[in-house]
Amino acid sequence: MKRFSLLCLIAAILCTPLLFSDLRAADPAGDKDSSELKWAAAVDSNAPFAFYDAHNHLTGFEFEIITGIARHMTRDPKFIQNSWDGLIPGLGRGLYDCVICGIEITAEKGQEVLFTDPYYITFEQLVVAKGTPPVSSLAELSGRKIGTLEQTAALRMLEETPNVVVKSYAEEINAYNDVCNGRLYGVLLDFPIAKYYAGPNPALEFTGPPFGKITYGIAVSRSRPELAKQINAALGEMVKSGELRDILSRWGLWTPTMAKALKQQADPSLPDTEYKAFAAQFEQEGGIIARLKKYFVYWPVILQGCILTLEISILSMVLAIVVGFLLALMRVYGPFPLKPIAILYIEIVRGTPLLVQLLILFYGLPYIGIKLTPFLAGMLGLGLNYAAYEAENYRAGLLAIPKGQMEAARALGMTHRQGLVHVVVPQAFRMVLPPVTNDFISLLKDSSLVSAVTLIDLTGAYTRIATQTFDYFGTGLLIAAIYLLIGLPFVRLTGWLEKRLSTDRRTPEPKPSFWLGLGA
Amino acid sequence: MSEPIVEVSNLRKSYGDVTVLKGVGFSVEQGDLVSIIGPSGCGKSTLLRCLNALETLDSGTIRMAGVTLERSEGERRLDPRFHDFAHELRQRVGMVFQQFNLFPNKTILENVTLAPLVVNKEPREVAEENALRQLEKVGLAGFAKRYPAQLSGGQQQRAAIARALAMNPKVMLYDEPTSALDPMLVDEVLSVMKALDAEGMTQIVVTHEIRFARDASDYIIYMEQGEIVEISDEDEIFTSPKDERTRRFLHRFI
Numbered sequence: 001m002k003r004f005s006l007l008c009l010i011a012a013i014l015c016t017p018l019l020f021s022d023l024r025a026a027d028p029a030g031d032k033d034s035s036e037l038k039w040a041a042a043v044d045s046n047a048p049f050a051f052y053d054a055h056n057h058l059t060g061f062e063f064e065i066i067t068g069i070a071r072h073m074t075r076d077p078k079f080i081q082n083s084w085d086g087l088i089p090g091l092g093r094g095l096y097d098c099v100i101c102g103i104e105i106t107a108e109k110g111q112e113v114l115f116t117d118p119y120y121i122t123f124e125q126l127v128v129a130k131g132t133p134p135v136s137s138l139a140e141l142s143g144r145k146i147g148t149l150e151q152t153a154a155l156r157m158l159e160e161t162p163n164v165v166v167k168s169y170a171e172e173i174n175a176y177n178d179v180c181n182g183r184l185y186g187v188l189l190d191f192p193i194a195k196y197y198a199g200p201n202p203a204l205e206f207t208g209p210p211f212g213k214i215t216y217g218i219a220v221s222r223s224r225p226e227l228a229k230q231i232n233a234a235l236g237e238m239v240k241s242g243e244l245r246d247i248l249s250r251w252g253l254w255t256p257t258m259a260k261a262l263k264q265q266a267d268p269s270l271p272d273t274e275y276k277a278f279a280a281q282f283e284q285e286g287g288i289i290a291r292l293k294k295y296f297v298y299w300p301v302i303l304q305g306c307i308l309t310l311e312i313s314i315l316s317m318v319l320a321i322v323v324g325f326l327l328a329l330m331r332v333y334g335p336f337p338l339k340p341i342a343i344l345y346i347e348i349v350r351g352t353p354l355l356v357q358l359l360i361l362f363y364g365l366p367y368i369g370i371k372l373t374p375f376l377a378g379m380l381g382l383g384l385n386y387a388a389y390e391a392e393n394y395r396a397g398l399l400a401i402p403k404g405q406m407e408a409a410r411a412l413g414m415t416h417r418q419g420l421v422h423v424v425v426p427q428a429f430r431m432v433l434p435p436v437t438n439d440f441i442s443l444l445k446d447s448s449l450v451s452a453v454t455l456i457d458l459t460g461a462y463t464r465i466a467t468q469t470f471d472y473f474g475t476g477l478l479i480a481a482i483y484l485l486i487g488l489p490f491v492r493l494t495g496w497l498e499k500r501l502s503t504d505r506r507t508p509e510p511k512p513s514f515w516l517g518l519g520a
Numbered sequence: 521m522s523e524p525i526v527e528v529s530n531l532r533k534s535y536g537d538v539t540v541l542k543g544v545g546f547s548v549e550q551g552d553l554v555s556i557i558g559p560s561g562c563g564k565s566t567l568l569r570c571l572n573a574l575e576t577l578d579s580g581t582i583r584m585a586g587v588t589l590e591r592s593e594g595e596r597r598l599d600p601r602f603h604d605f606a607h608e609l610r611q612r613v614g615m616v617f618q619q620f621n622l623f624p625n626k627t628i629l630e631n632v633t634l635a636p637l638v639v640n641k642e643p644r645e646v647a648e649e650n651a652l653r654q655l656e657k658v659g660l661a662g663f664a665k666r667y668p669a670q671l672s673g674g675q676q677q678r679a680a681i682a683r684a685l686a687m688n689p690k691v692m693l694y695d696e697p698t699s700a701l702d703p704m705l706v707d708e709v710l711s712v713m714k715a716l717d718a719e720g721m722t723q724i725v726v727t728h729e730i731r732f733a734r735d736a737s738d739y740i741i742y743m744e745q746g747e748i749v750e751i752s753d754e755d756e757i758f759t760s761p762k763d764e765r766t767r768r769f770l771h772r773f774i
Contacts, residue, residue, distance in 0.1 A: 407574055408621035408680075412635035413611035413687055422638055427625050 037075040038096035039066050042084040044456075044464060047196045047278060048251050049102045050079075052464065056300040061192075061251040061274075062100045065119055065235075066218075068243055072234035083454050084151075088112055091221050098220045098231065102190065104153050105217040114224070115217035116231045119244070120253070121261045123210030124154045125194035128186040129179050135186070135208045138164070144185035147175035153214050154188040172197045173467045179204060190214060192253055197467075200279035210257065242269060250274045278468075295478055298465045302479075305461030306486060312379050312457065313444045319383030320443070321436070324390025331391065332398050333420070342391065349388035355449050357381050362453040378450035386443050393435045397428035430498075437494035441487050448483075458482060525550045525722050526571075526691060531580035532593070533563075533570055540566045542746040543580070548691075551720045553713070555733035555754075558743035559769060564726045567743070568695050571724070572613045573606035585612040585690035611639065614684030618696040620676045622668040622683070628655065629664035632683045639687070647686075654682040658712050674705030678712055685716075692716065694725040698732075710736070730773045734758060742766045 041050045041062065050060035058079060070077035080096045087099045091113060098116075105115045126135060135141065142163040148154040150168045158166045167184065169175040172193050178184040180203045187198070188211065198204045218235075220228045238244045239262055248254040249268035252275030259266040295302075330342035349357070362377040372380065401424050409419030448459035456464065462479040466472045526548035533541040540563045548554050556564045569575040571582060579593040587609040589602065623631050632651035636642040642650075655661055658678040668676055677697055684692060694713070698706040710732050717723060717736060727733055733740050733754065740757050742750045742765075750757065750766045761767045 402621075404617060404619055404621035405623065408615075408617065408623070409635075411572060411574065411610055411615035411617075412683065413607070413639045414635060415607065418638050422634060423623055427623070430625060 035075055036078045037066070037070040037073060037098070038078045038080055039070075040080045040082045040087055040090060040096040040099045041101040042082060042087060044454075044460075044467075046101070047468065048192055048253065048274070050100070051468075052301070054297040054301070054468075056304060059274075061120075061247055061253060062102070064247045064251075065238070065244065066098075066100050068238050068247070069218075069231055069234040072237050073230055081454070088219065091219060094221070097224075097227060098218050100218045102192075102216055103219055105215045106153075109219070112222070113219040114222045114228050115219055116228050117235055118215035118217050118261075119235055120192075120216040120248070121257055122191045122214050122216070122253075122255065123257060124157060124188050124212050124214065125191045125206055126186050126188050126208045126211065127176065127179065127194050127198040127204050128207050129182070130203055130205045132186070132205070132207065137208070138188075138211060141185070145183070147178060147184045147187045148189055149175070149193075152189065153212060154190065157212055158188055171463070171467055173472075176201065176204060177472075191255070195252060195275070196278060213257075245269050252276075294469065295465070295475065298461075298469075301456070301461045301464060302458070302482065305456060305458040306482060308455060308460075309444070309447050309457040309483075310486060312375065312382065312450060312455070313440070313447045315379050316382035316386060316447070317440050317443055319379065320386035320390045320439075323384065323387035325394055327387060327391035328394035328398060329420075331395055333416075346388045346391055349385055350392075354381065354385050354446060355452060357385055358449055358453055374450075374453045374455045377453050378447075378455050381453075382443060382447060382450070386439060389439055390436065393432045393439070394428060397432035398424060400431055401427050433494060433498055437490060440490055444487050444490075445483060524548055525585060526724070527581075527583040528571070529581050531567070531570060531582065532578045533566055533575060534578060540746050541570070541577075544743075544746075544748055545580075546741060546748060546751060548722060548724060549738075550722055551717075552738040553717045553721075553723045553725065553736055554739060554741060555737040556724065556726045556741045556743060557728070557730065557733055557769075558749075562743045563746040564743050565695055568615075568693050568724065568726050571693055572610050572615055574615075576602070576606075582609075584609060587612065611687065612690045614687060614689035614692045616677070616680050616684055616692065616694045616697050618699050620668070620673075620680045620700070622676055622680055624668050626667075627664065628660065628666055628668065628671070628679050628682075631668070631679060632686045635683070635687050651682070651686055654685045655679070657685070657715070658682045659708070672705060673701045674708045677701065677709045681709075681712055681716075691722045691724065694723065694727070696726055696728060698727070698729055706732075730770070734773075742769065744769070 043050050043052060043058070043060075046060070048060055050058060050063040050066075053059045063079075067077050080090075082090050082095070084101070087101055087103075088109070090096060091099055099113075100119075103109065105118060109115070128135065138157065138161045141158075141161060143165070145165045145167060146158055147167045147169055148158060149172060150170060155166065155168055158164050167175075167178075169178075172187075172189060175184065175187045175189070176198050179187055180201070186207070187194075189197075191210070194206065198206070218231055220231065235244075242264075245254060245262070245264055246269050248258060249270040250273050252268075252272030254268040256266050327342045327346060330338040331346070334342060358378065358381040361372060361381045362374065365372060365377075405423050405427065406416075406419045409423040410416070414422065447457060450457055451460040451463065458479055462475055466475045469475060524547035526546075528547065529545040531541055531544040532539070544563075544567060556567065558564050566575060570577045571584065573589060576598065577589065577591055579591050579595070582589040587605055589605055589609065591598070591602070622628075623634065626634065629648065629651055632654060633644070633647040636647040636650065637644065652661070652664060655664055658681055660675060660678055660682065663671060663675065663679070668679070671679065681692075681697075697713075698709050701709065706729065710729065713723060713725070713732075714736050725733070725737075735754075737754045740752060740754050741748055742752070742757065742761075742763075744765050750761060750763045752762065752766075757766060758770060758773060761770060
């Protein structure tokens with residue numbers, strides 16, 4: 001028993017910082033010493049707004065704008081990641097001061113938040129496959145399949161156009177890919193997105209006039225008009241000094257629309273270096289070596305994804321083993337209320353999808369006041385789910401130990417508990433080792449589901465890289481290979497352990513070494 | 521005459537509708553070796569398992585090595601202290617099983633030292649020293665580091681005896697200790713039991729080894745259908761059994 005309580009303790013210690021980080025995030029931002037400007041965005045596949053570059057550094061024109069604003073306000077910008085759906089609610093709960101994330105200023109949203117002056121004015125851009133006849137109005141799209149993103153102005157515009165078949169996507173890159181594949185006639189999206197995700201693709205072209213007018217504003221809480229005023233003042237200074245024009249020029253986003261709105265010169269003040277750097281990633285170079293070189297640029301993202309995947313898998317497995325073991329004991333030896341509780345738990349958890357459990361833990365629990373960090377939610381979800389499977393493994397193991405073993409232990413004067421701890425459990429442990437490793441390998445793969453709770457694990461890294469390189473195929477193969485590689489040592493470790501712990505040793509032999517004992 | 525070390529009276533046990541023990545009683549003096557014989561299903565193994573409470577008796581009294589297990593007829597609920605008494609009793613009584621029931625994941629030495637370490641909290645050196653002495657006594661001095669699977673059946677059963685002896689029992693119980701053994705290996709186990717008898721250990725043996733019962737026992741209990749038919753001197757029971765049923769069972773050996 002001692003060993004298991006030790007495991008629990010270790011798990012608890014490992015979890016502590018995560019709990020604390022949650023508490024910190026939940027600290028209301030406003031009333032503190034206001035030397036920080038906490039800003040939030042959803043930064044996945046979010047070029048050119050605010051996104052992580054290949055070196056895992058935050059960048060983007062919005063990032064530069066908010067950094068500039070903070071500087072003018074003499075405050076330190078502090079970035080807080082949130083999911084797109086959670087950005088506005090988070091503002092209401094005081095998790096951060098403002099949101100800058102390509103949010104369009106509308107009267108509807110104005111009811112919920114306070115908008116600053118616009119920092120960017122743009123339009124919807126239609127993108128079609130190269131060679132498609134020109135389109136001059138949305139009405140001409142009647143009967144066509146057009147893609148866009150969920151919850152955008154473009155979606156609204158398309159829905160108001162008669163007879164257009166609208167397909168809404170979660171990732172812009174998939175929408176543009178479907179135009180290349182012939183699944184869509186075109187895609188209507190904000191100009192910056194079109195410029196970055198369709199512009200560099202030679203198979204696509206821009207068509208038609210600018211549709212509509214979209215103004216992006218920074219959102220702050222309705223209860224803090226003085227903050228909005230300060231931001232407006234800072235933004236005003238950036239416009240006046242030409243700082244904003246410089247930023248937008250470097251990002252290739254200085255358009256005539258923008259120049260007219262700010263009454264400044266139409267030509268960019270600086271070359272579009274940031275855009276060029278981003279677009280360069282799309283250029284297809286021949287040969288595997290060139291491709292690998294391109295992926296290699298992303299190694300920090302991949303490495304971080306690997307570490308997160310391993311961390312979450314190992315911690316979840318520890319949790320699953322501890323909880324599963326307790327459940328198995330409850331189910332096999334437990335008195336009345338414990339036994340049915342264990343059975344109920346196992347049946348419910350095994351009978352519902354892991355993804356649903358994760359979503360409930362992360363998005364559902366806040367409704368009853370329990371807010372978990374993404375990491376904690378992912379770890380608990382995986383761990384508690386696998387606990388049910390582990391419990392069944394251990395139950396089989398416990399039941400497979402002959403009755404005579406417990407009888408011998410009791411006949412020697414041990415209590416039932418001592419018999420379990422010293423005789424039955426150690427033997428059951430050896431017996432369940434192979435299925436438990438098997439489960440760990442499968443947990444390692446199922447951990448990819450945690451990308452659903454905003455974690456950037458290996459699968460999250462896959463999405464991030466694929467949306468920045470336009471390459472779901474090569475990146476996918478690479479990520480799959482990495483999963484395979486990180487799973488291998490564990491397969492081998494078990495082979496070695498099994499051999500070391502094997503109970504049926506007829507002849508004394510030297511204990512197998514870790515590497516030589518493999519695979520036999 | 522001193523007080524008997526084992527005293528059983530009116531012991532009853534049934535499983536559902538099947539009555540296995542129909543009011544059994546006998547007593548054993550300190551240092552005696554008693555054999556219990558009888559046809560299969562006569563209840564002799566159940567009797568032995570009741571003696572150290574691996575089976576819970578339905579009613580009757582067991583007084584053994586200073587501990588009393590008692591249950592009156594019709595008593596529906598078990599005395600809450602029954603399990604404490606049973607636990608106390610098992611610490612004073614050793615048991616050897618037909619299938620040895622050694623712990624396969626532990627070496628012979630670990631098998632023998634486990635209970636002294638866990639139950640008596642003996643220091644490891646003391647437990648190991650004592651274990652080696654017991655192993656030497658059963659002729660397994662050189663086998664301490666082996667695993668059970670590396671030993672013959674006879675060696676395993678002797679190791680099981682050493683394991684029980686390590687707890688310094690006042691009484692040893694054997695449940696058909698040689699039934700699972702090759703005929704060639706039976707004698708090495710029986711001679712260990714004879715040596716223990718010579719040292720003055722009190723032993724109760726359920727056995728099919730009629731020859732051993734005759735040679736080594738102080739007296740023999742013959743059981744049939746849940747009852748003790750006859751308790752006789754080891755020679756008497758063969759030459760002049762008191763009961764017709766005993767004669768029928770033993771006629772092949774007479």
